[in-house]
Amino acid sequence: MTTDEFFTLIGEILKFKLFQLKDTPVTVSSVIMLIIVLLFFVVLSKAARRVFFSRVFKRLRLDEGTIYTFSRVTHYLIMLIGAMVAFQFVGIDLSGLMVIFGALSVGIGFGLQNLTSNFISGLILLVERPIRVGDRVTIGDTEGDVVEINIRSTEIRSLNNISIIVPNSEFVSTQVVNWSHGDLKVRLDIDVGVSYGSDLDTVYKCLNLAATGNSEVLKTPVHEVLHCGFGDSSWDMRLRVWIANPKRHTYVRSEINCAIVRLFREYNVEIPFPQRDLHLRSPLPIPYTENSNRETQ
Numbered sequence: 670m671t672t673d674e675f676f677t678l679i680g681e682i683l684k685f686k687l688f689q690l691k692d693t694p695v696t697v698s699s700v701i702m703l704i705i706v707l708l709f710f711v712v713l714s715k716a717a718r719r720v721f722f723s724r725v726f727k728r729l730r731l732d733e734g735t736i737y738t739f740s741r742v743t744h745y746l747i748m749l750i751g752a753m754v755a756f757q758f759v760g761i762d763l764s765g766l767m768v769i770f771g772a773l774s775v776g777i778g779f780g781l782q783n784l785t786s787n788f789i790s791g792l793i794l795l796v797e798r799p800i801r802v803g804d805r806v807t808i809g810d811t812e813g814d815v816v817e818i819n820i821r822s823t824e825i826r827s828l829n830n831i832s833i834i835v836p837n838s839e840f841v842s843t844q845v846v847n848w849s850h851g852d853l854k855v856r857l858d859i860d861v862g863v864s865y866g867s868d869l870d871t872v873y874k875c876l877n878l879a880a881t882g883n884s885e886v887l888k889t890p891v892h893e894v895l896h897c898g899f900g901d902s903s904w905d906m907r908l909r910v911w912i913a914n915p916k917r918h919t920y921v922r923s924e925i926n927c928a929i930v931r932l933f934r935e936y937n938v939e940i941p942f943p944q945r946d947l948h949l950r951s952p953l954p955i956p957y958t959e960n961s962n963r964e965t966q
Contacts, residue, residue: 794840
């Protein structure tokens with residue numbers, strides 16, 4: 670095959686019509702140009718976000734969640750503009766695509782309900798920002814940090830360093846505990862039971878020492894020691910403290926629990942364990958009568 674024949678063959682392949690949208694033929698060359706234009710806008714989106722991160726967002730000193738939201742919105746806008754430019758650049762009429770998408774939506778609309786719900790929920794999360802990247806959240810039985818909010822799902826890194834992919838609709842339709850939303854201060858309630866034979870003033874002293882001895886417990890709001898009621902075998906006490914870092918709540922609770930155990934042992938305060946008293950008695954004697962003796966015989 671000569672060089673001229675080779676280029677002629679390539680030209681015929683590029684001009685080969687794959688299908689037609691209304692009056693616009695879609696050829697191999699138009700599809701290639703479409704892909705090239707889209708790739709150009711992908712690179713442009715990454716470059717624009719890199720410039721915003723390095724020059725704009727850092728100077729404004731915005732928080733991580735706000736920076737992430739702006740970055741995502743910028744990416745989606747650039748890609749939307751890129752898609753419109755790409756279709757127009759290759760001569761594809763967007764109105765023709767709308768007709769096709771409208772026809773397809775009738776058949777596959779029910780199958781895309783879940784995808785559409787997650788897409789809209791992702792936009793709501795980015796705009797309303799009930800959760801942000803870096804927040805500590807609890808959804809169901811899972812606690813972890815929000816790593817990334819995508820258009821369909823959100824990635825959560827659990828405390829066991831496991832990536833959990835949660836559909837965005839879960840954050841909109843179900844209850845989610847956000848430890849980091851708004852005011853970062855959180856309150857911990859630590860319950861403990863003490864024996865009825867304990868000295869109440871000593872119990873209060875030990876619980877106060879457990880709170881003041883922990884450096885992560887805030888001075889304001891001040892901690893509280895509460896007598897919550899009378900249990901089966903103990904007084905039900907509650908130590909209420911405030912901490913500044915919600916991500917540390919598990920560790921602070923553990924440290925205070927250990928401090929309470931040590932202080933109770935030092936001051937001879939007993940933590941009772943549940944117990945039940947079982948009383949056994951001899952069976953009652955059966956009264957002896959003459960009739961019962963005859964029945965026995």
